[in-house]
Amino acid sequence: xxxxxxxxxxxxxxVDSPGKRIFRTVFELFIVLATCYLAWVWGLYTLRISDVxxxxxxxxxxxxxxxxxxxxxxWNAGIITALVIAGFxxxxxxxxxxxxxxxxxxxxxxxxxxxxxxxxxxVGMGLMGFALAELFYPDRLSRxxxxxxxSYFFIGLAYTFAAVxxxxxxxxxxxxxxxxxxxxxxxxxxxxxxxxxxxxxFLQEIVLSSLxxxxxxLTFGLLAELFAWLVWYKKxxxxxxxxxxxxxxxxxxxxxxxxxxxxxxxxxxxLPWATWIDKAMSSSSNTP
Amino acid sequence: MKDVSLTKKARTIISSVLVxxxxxxxxxxxxxxxxxxxxxFSQGGNPWSRALVREIPPGDVITWExxxxxxxxxxxxxxxxxxxxxxxxxxxxxxxxxxxTDRVTALSFMLLGGGExxxxxxxxRVQAYLDEADSVVIQxxxxxxxxxxxxxxxxxxxx
Numbered sequence: 030x031x032x033x034x035x036x037x038x039x040x041x042x043x044v045d046s047p048g049k050r051i052f053r054t055v056f057e058l059f060i061v062l063a064t065c066y067l068a069w070v071w072g073l074y075t076l077r078i079s080d081v082x083x084x085x086x087x088x089x090x091x092x093x094x095x096x097x098x099x100x101x102x103x104w105n106a107g108i109i110t111a112l113v114i115a116g117f118x119x120x121x122x123x124x125x126x127x128x129x130x131x132x133x134x135x136x137x138x139x140x141x142x143x144x145x146x147x148x149x150x151x152v153g154m155g156l157m158g159f160a161l162a163e164l165f166y167p168d169r170l171s172r173x174x175x176x177x178x179x180s181y182f183f184i185g186l187a188y189t190f191a192a193v194x195x196x197x198x199x200x201x202x203x204x205x206x207x208x209x210x211x212x213x214x215x216x217x218x219x220x221x222x223x224x225x226x227x228x229x230x231f232l233q234e235i236v237l238s239s240l241x242x243x244x245x246x247l248t249f250g251l252l253a254e255l256f257a258w259l260v261w262y263k264k265x266x267x268x269x270x271x272x273x274x275x276x277x278x279x280x281x282x283x284x285x286x287x288x289x290x291x292x293x294x295x296x297x298x299x300l301p302w303a304t305w306i307d308k309a310m311s312s313s314s315n316t317p
Numbered sequence: 318m319k320d321v322s323l324t325k326k327a328r329t330i331i332s333s334v335l336v337x338x339x340x341x342x343x344x345x346x347x348x349x350x351x352x353x354x355x356x357x358f359s360q361g362g363n364p365w366s367r368a369l370v371r372e373i374p375p376g377d378v379i380t381w382e383x384x385x386x387x388x389x390x391x392x393x394x395x396x397x398x399x400x401x402x403x404x405x406x407x408x409x410x411x412x413x414x415x416x417x418t419d420r421v422t423a424l425s426f427m428l429l430g431g432g433e434x435x436x437x438x439x440x441x442r443v444q445a446y447l448d449e450a451d452s453v454v455i456q457x458x459x460x461x462x463x464x465x466x467x468x469x470x471x472x473x474x475x476x
Contacts, residue, residue, distance in 0.1 A: 035324040041323040041327075077401075142405040142408055143412040144408050150350065150352075150353055152351075153350060166326070190355045195358070208361035211361075211453055219407070221393070222403035224397055224398075
């Protein structure tokens with residue numbers, strides 16, 4: 030097994046194939062579309078914000094109130110959209126990086142009410158990866174390879190960080206199933222606040238009635254995150270991505286939290302799409 | 318043959334990003350989007366605080382007593398019906414230390430959207446903890462009532 034991290038992440042010396050090219054292009058397109066989605070969703074929501082409760086990111090250094098009470102978030106979303114489309118079609122060297130900076134403002138304006146979300150961090154890191162690739166890699170092939178490898182690296186790091194944070198804050202007893210009971214109730218209150226009502230699903234009912242099952246759920250989640258750095262290596266990439274995917278599905282069913290963009294990104298990265306595309310193309314070209 | 322320059326450049330970029338990552342999260346309490354130490358759900362078993370809203374029909378007496386989720390006054394009201402994020406509401410309520418006029422008006426604006434609504438909404442802070450019997454205890458404390466005509470703060474909340 031090749032343990033060279035650069036080879037595993039970027040594969041600059043690998044023979045390229047149509048399947049790999051298509052896969053990398055689709056991944057970059059996902060980052061572009063997800064960026065547009067975030068820019069518009071955040072921008073539209075910012076229109077109803079009129080006060081800063083907890084400044085985040087850039088807002089800790091500049092007064093982000095200038096983005097509130099006017100149409101600036103909408104203009105910003107439009108400019109970000111134009112820039113990432115330009116970046117995707119390779120117009121200009123600064124398209125993605127400018128879009129990234131503007132997205133930081135969009136984030137700071139939207140999340141000034143106290144919520145500190147993590148659902149869009151992977152997309153943000155993905156955009157940063159392609160922005161850096163655009164700046165430092167002149168040729169198309171190495172640029173897309175770097176952008177993809179950058180995401181692999183920071184996905185592995187992000188989930189591993191999450192596990193370390195848990196162990197530092199709570200120790201090994203973080204997996205105590207009673208903690209999951211607290212979170213299920215917390216999310217139930219969120220659902221009451223959101224819709225006015227809540228009805229626990231079958232899995233939530235079972236987990237709330239079994240301390241052992243609740244503890245096993247948390248133990249699986251912690252282990253999946255703790256070994257997320259295995260995403261960095263080709264041989265272990267798919268199994269660990271599927272473990273993380275399972276973690277997200279578990280969070281969805283027990284706590285009703287679905288990081289949609291992260292789940293789609295994991296589905297893109299957790300299956301051998303390039304190999305499948307190459308096989309499909311070779312079998313169709315061999316067909317008489 | 319290995320392309321050393323591409324690999325070396327990648328290592329340099331990743332190393333530089335890691336340095337910026339470490340510095341920004343270190344001086345910004347672990348969060349500088351998209352960098353983060355991902356502390357969500359790291360504090361297992363700690364008490365939590367959220368918020369919810371009830372619609373109080375006209376003519377109903379407004380009460381300010383702490384209650385449980387089964388005995389909330391008024392009728393169910395979902396903030397999503399007015400495009401509000403429940404987490405934003407929870408953070409707004411729990412992280413506000415001083416309920417001055419600006420803060421109350423901002424919450425009223427968030428929930429009622431500028432005054433077209435004729436609803437009377439009571440906002441509760443909901444807190445929970447694990448008791449000695451390992452049960453989750455949940456209590457709802459009324460904080461304020463917002464309406465088109467007036468906003469009323471609970472007598473127990475510091476203005």
